[in-house]
Amino acid sequence: MIEKLKASVTKEILLLIRDKTGLAVLFIMPMVLIFVMTLIQDSAFRSMNENGIPVVFVNEDMDSLGFSIQRGLQDNPLCKINNGDPSIIYTSEQANQAVSKGEFILGIIVPANATKSIQNHVKKMVENVLNPESVANDNASEIVEIKILIDPVANKSFVNSIVSNIREFISELKMQLMFETFSNEMSQFLPSDTEKPDNNYKQTQIVKFQEVYATNKAEEIKPNAVQHNVPAWSVFAVFFIVLPLTAGIIKEKGEGSIFRIYTMPTPYALVLTGKILVYVVICLIQFILMFCVGLFLLPLLGLPILNLGESIAGIFIVCIASAFAATGFGVMVGTLARTEPQGAIMGSLSVLLLSALGGIWVPSYIMPDLMQKISAFSPLNWGLAGFYELFLRNGGPADVILPSLKLFIFFVLTLSIAIFYNKYKRSS
C-alpha cells in the first residue's frame, strides 16, 4: 500500500512540475497578492497620515473659537487645511461648491459671532446663577451651529471616523471657551484677586483615555496593515489551490487515465490521498513563502515586520488545518465539475464568495447581523480567526483548536461529498 501511495505522490509531483503555469499560480501569484494588497492598504493609510485629508475651513467668526479651531486643524496631521495655505480665504458658498466638486473631502464653517454667542450665553448663565433677580427672564439662547460639509463620494465609514474626531475636537474648544468665559464672569463677582478662580482649563482634564490592545499575554502585538493583511491574504491565496487541483482532477477524467485507475486493484481513495498529500504540502510551502514576504520583503519597503506571535505550534496547526480544508474543497469542486471551464468558474467564484463572507475583504464585525451569522460558516473565516488569534492576540495552540477543528471537519465533509458523488456517478 505504501508503494502505491508513493507512486501516486510521485505522479502528482511530476504532473505539477510539468505544469509551469500551474506552478506560477501556486507559488508566485500568492506572494504577489500579499505584497500588492499589503502595500496598497499600508500606503493608503500612510498617505492619509502623511498628507492629511483635504479640508476647506471657513472662519466667519474671526474670533477666539474660529481661530482656535483653525490652529487646532492646522496642527492636526490628519488634516490639510485649504490646500496647505490657510491664508486663502473661502466663503461658505465657495466651500460648499468646492466640497461638492470633490476638491475637498470635508468643509468646516464656523459661523459669524460664534465666539460672542458662546460668551453671551455663559455670561447669562453666570448672572442667572449668582443674581437671578437682576437678569431678565430671557431663556432664549443663541445656538452656535458649526457646519461640517461632507463630499458625498467619500467613503462613509472613513468620513464618519474623521468627522467624529473633528466634532470631538471642536466640542473641546467650545468647552474651553465656555470655561474661560465662565471664569472671567465669576471673577467679577468675587471680592479679591486671590479668590478668583484659576483660569486653567487643562486642570479640569481629570479623565484621560489610554488605548491598549487587549491581549492575555505579557507581550503586546501592535495591529498594523502587515499583521492584518498577511494572514488574511494567505488564507485567501491558499484556498485558490482549488483552481489547479480542480483542473488536475478534470484533466484526469478527460484524458481517460482515471478510468484505467478505476479498473485497477487500488482504491480510488488511495490515489486521492496521494493527491491530497501533495497539495497539502504545497499549501504549507505557500504559507511559508507568504509569511517570508511579511518577514523579509515588506520590511525592505518600510512596512512593519510581520510579528508571528509566540506559538510556532499554533501556526502549524492553523496552517495544516487550512491546507486540508482548501484541498478537500478543491477535490470536491473537481469531482462535481464536468469540464475545466466549469471547474474554473465554480472554483474561483466559490472561493471569492467564501472569502467575502469570511471577512477577508471586509471585516465580518462590520457586516449586518445576518451576514455575520453566515460568515461564521466560511472556512476562510475560521482560518482567519485562527491566525488573528496568533498574530494579533498573541494566542497559543489552545486558542486555535476550535477554528482548526472546524477546518478539519470541513475537509472531512468535502472529501466525503466528493467520494460519495463519485461512487454515485459510477453506479448510475
Place this chain on the structure above:
Amino acid sequence: MNGLNLVIEQNEIFGLLGPNGAGKTTTISMLCGLIQPSSGEVLINGENLHHHAEKLKAIIGIVPQDIALYPTLTARENLNFFGNMYGIHGKKLKEVREEWLEKLGLTDAANRQVGTYSGGMKRRVNLIAGILHRPKILFLDEPTVGVDVHSRTVIIEHLKEINKTGTTILYTSHHLQEAENFCTHIAIMDYGNIIMKGTPAELLANFKGGNTLEHLFLDLTDRNLRDS
C-alpha cells in the same frame, strides 16, 4: 444491454464485433468493473466481480479505446505509476517495463512526454500499461484503431504472444479481417445482444451469403449507417 449472456473460456481470444453503438464498450466496461450492470452478474473463475473486486481486478488488464495516459508524463513515468497501481514495484517493475518498451520499439522515446508521441506510439504505450502485471484476463477495446499497418502488426503479434503465455483475451474491433485472423472465438452483437457466436470457421460455415466475416457481419447487422 439486453439480457447479455456470454461465456469465455480460459485462454481464448474472444472477439466481440458489432457496429457503432452495439454495446461493445459497455460490455467491456461491465466486465472489468468500471460500471455495474443494473441486473445480473459478472463471474470470473466463478467469483462475483462486484463482491471480490480488489482480488479479481488484480488479474484483469484493460487497454481502453481512448488513450488513458498522462500526456505530460514520459512513457516510463506513466508505466511506473500504472505498474505500481497494479501492485508491481521496484526491480520487477523495471524489468517488465523495459522488456515491453524494447519489444514495442519505444526504448529510445521512453523518456519523452507521451503528449509528443505519434498516434501509433501512444497506442503501444497504452497497451503496455494494461499488460505490465501479466494479467490472466485482458480486455482490449479497439487497441489498433487509428494505428498504421506496421504498429498494428507489431501489436497483434505481441498480443498473440501474451495469449500463448496463458492470458485470456477479450477484444473488440472494427477491423473484421484482423479479428478473423486474430480471434479463436467471435461473437457478433447488436443492440446490446449477442446475435451469433462461435469460431470464425463455424460462423462462416453456415453462412451462404459470402466467404468473409465482413459479408456475414453486414448480413447480420443492417447496412444502415450507425452513430454511437
